[in-house]
Amino acid sequence: MFIKSIIVIILISITGYIFKQDTFLLGLSYISGILFYLGLIALIVFWILKKFKNKEIAVERRKKVNFIVGISLVAQIFFSFSGIAVKTDFNKVNYSTNFEGKVVPEISEKKIKLNIEANVPDGAIFETTLMGKRGKEIAVTTQNIAIKDGKGELIVDISDWNYGYLTAISNFKFNSNKFEQPENIKVLYGKVGERMEGTFAIKNTSNGYNGVLKYEKIAYPNFEFLKENNEENFRNIIKEILLEKTIKNLIVDVKILELDRIEIIVSKKWYYLSKTQKQQLAEQLAPVFRELAAQNYQIKNEIIAPLFFMNSAGEEVASPNMFGGYNIKE
Structure with missing residues (x-):
């Protein structure tokens, strides 16, 4: 007994x-x-x-x-x-202070749904913002989303928004002057998020941390549409650039291939340059053409898009090194 x-x-x-x-x-x-x-x-x-x-x-x-x-x-x-x-739902699962999550956008019929996924207890509040343009003005929608079973969502009507890239930010915020996180959330992460850890934990103004999830390039209505409708404008800009004195008769064309590969086609004039001149030219022109292609929706990511210099016979004359710079081929 x-x-x-x-x-x-x-x-x-x-x-x-x-x-x-x-x-x-x-x-x-x-x-x-x-x-x-x-x-x-x-x-x-x-x-x-x-x-x-x-x-x-x-x-x-x-x-x-x-x-x-x-x-x-x-x-x-x-x-x-x-x-x-x-309610103490957060104790039913062994939640970690190591914050992780993501924002997954879905676009359909002139509306966008931002799916928020995070390893947080029920009741956690995420200040979620969608940004774009309406005409010449900045368009912004913000709403506080309460998480349930690790998920939340924000649906926004964007029927009168401009086509282009939208940006979504979902902020698991502990220093807001408009709302406070529920008590069970503060017990786990601290009053100002001081116990939060992880890649997405960003220092806030209250000496704690906020959990910030971003999706910076949401193609609206979709990337293929944007690429096709901006290709002509991209080509016109390229034509103007190729007429500039410094590269006139040196660069003859710019091609965008699959997997965001960019090829800059050079003329025979390339071979009259010294190796140092070729190196400098490649390093100066590569970021310019990458950014130009990205701004006109011809590539998805200017940071990782591979850019090669080719001759008219389709042979590489300069290729990017793994750790920066260009390998010049004689």
């Missing part, structure tokens, strides 16, 4: 720890838990002394220990049920 009672008491105590959430209750729960286990150890020692050493313990001492165990047990039961009364 003694052993069964101990098992029941321990299970109730563990339940108390599982369902705690408030910071104050959390501290009291720890204290009562420590007192409970100390008292329990004392009772076990008394039982062992009596059972195996045939030694009686003073009645007053046993009463004090029993009182401590009883009070701490009542406290643990209280914490168990008070914790259940205030």
Whole structure:
């Protein structure tokens, strides 16, 4: 009977720890838990002394220990049920302070849905913003999204927004002057997010951290549409650039191929340049043409788009090195 009672008491105590959430209750729960286990150890020692050493313990001492165990047990039961009364979903899953997440956009019928996914407890508030252009003006929509089961969403009507790139930012914010994170969120991450960790944790103005998720280039209505409708403009700009004095008759064409590969076609004039001149020219022109192609939706990412210098026979005359610069081929 003694052993069964101990098992029941321990299970109730563990339940108390599982369902705690408030910071104050959390501290009291720890204290009562420590007192409970100390008292329990004392009772076990008394039982062992009596059972195996045939030694009686003073009645007053046993009463004090029993009182401590009883009070701490009542406290643990209280914490168990008070914790259940205030939602503590975040304790049902072992959530980490290492914040991770992403924003996944979906565009259909002139509307965009931003799907927010994050490893946070229910109730976490994400200040979510979508930015683009409407005519010549900046278009911005912001809404606070509460996370449920690790997910949230923002739906925006963009039927009167300009075609082009949209930007989405979802901010798991702890320094807002408009809202506060729920108590269960502050218990886990800290009042100002000071316990948050991870790649997406960005220092905020309150000496804590916000969890910032971004999707910086959402093609609206889609990338293929933007590329096709801006190709003519891109070609016209290229024609103007090729007439500039510094590269006239040196660069004859610019091609955009699959996988965002850019090829700059050079004339025979290339071969009259010194190796140093070729190196300088390649390093100066490459970022210019990459950025130009990206601005006109001809490539998706100017940072990783490979750019090669080719002759008219389709042979490489300069190729990018892995760690920067160009390898000039004689």
